Amino acid sequence: MDIWTIINGLIYLLAFGLMGWVVLDASKVSKRRG
């Protein structure tokens, strides 16, 4: 596999990771509030 394919893949992973973190945290906060 080409190094740039891996880098692009890692960037996707990081972007979706950050999105996932904020969404999960927000849903946790919302649940706590009932």
Added chain:
Amino acid sequence: MSEHQSASLVKTLRPFHVWALGVGIVLVGEYMGWNFTAAKGGILGSLLAMLVAGTMYVMISLCASELGSATKLAGGPYDWARLFIGPGAAAIVGLAVYMEYIALEAADAIVVAVIAQSIFPELQVFPVTLLVIALLTFINYRGVVAALTLNFVLTMIAFIAIVAFFFATASGTVDIHPEYLFQGALPNGMIGLFAALQFGPWFYLGIEGAAMCAEECKHPSRAVPLGQQAGMITLLIGAAMTLYLCSVLIPADLLGVSVYPLFEAAQNSKISIFIAALGLGTFLTCIASANGCVCDSSRSWFALSRDKYVSSWFSAVHPRYNTPYRAVIFTMPVAIGFAFSGFLDQVITFSIISGLLCYVLIPFSLIRFRRLFPETTSKVRPFVGPLQPYIAYFAIAISIIILSTLFWGYKYNLIFAFVFYGIAYFYFSHRHSSSTAENNWAEIGWPLPKGSENTGIEKEVIGVGND
């Protein structure tokens, strides 16, 4: 009281954060975009556009400082329109501010990705754009202080790069071409001068957003006017330096079509340190602008939600980070949608029209504010701008003139924007009753406005008479 109700926006920001928010959003316009004035009206057209738009923005920022330091609310222009004009105007301003900043965020994220790709051609634009939007959403979600401190650092580096390049050029370190000033002075005659005005706002577009962090300032009555006026002075200096640098280093015909004019000017200087500094400045200023846009668009949506113009679900504040977290998250899908809609140029034009519409309504809010709360009730006005309300009237006139120049080239965008905001105006005016009647002035620590006091006195007199 539930956690939802007790959490509120944290008051931690200082004047330099206000400066960073305002200048951070705008400085990108000095690195790119303003130079289309040169394509329309040459160097003289750029100069006129810079001066006319600069005059308008100084006046608008004076209005915004007075309103922002008085109201201390997160919605900024939206809240001023709601309090002093009415629900229809408030909806227009709230939506216009939201559209203005979210479209700019999408555009900035794409430019960052394109710059990254021009350095590393194998990088893809899509994942980098996603990463920029996700990262800035994450930072803004975690707290406004971190987000605006980051903006301060990025903006400072980008501004210092312009200043250093200017002084190096002025001191003779860089070879300049004064003949470019005369060759491209006025290529399209007087009509070109007038047409150039439509791109003048690029030098300063979005500075009014600095007042939108008022609710999160430690001392809003000091921080907002100080931060915003310092920001405006920074931008005026930056605009003058940028225009000088670009017009003596790039021929006017090439300047009008350049994508990154300051970077191109640095390339023409052939001094590697300035090429690197201005390249870095272009990159950082895009990130700073997108970051400020996340902050401002989320506050605008939060304020619209708090007053039930949109679902009140978005008005929740995070109990730990004290940020309007749902409104911040909501900027993410909308910005991604705009970025990959394929209509980004149309969206940006719409955002400029939205901004200009705000520039008509902000001074109008000030005129109404001064009528409702004249000088004698100075308790509500910690900052009083000079020569008001005359400069508010003048700002409205200049905004309308610049808005009318968009008829050349952007006729359909202009018509669409007027239809969109016209519908919004009538819909929200119908849905919400008169805001003046709804406003509880005592709740924000203000006395009754001028008209209401009289009405109250009259009622009392009538009551006494009846007894």
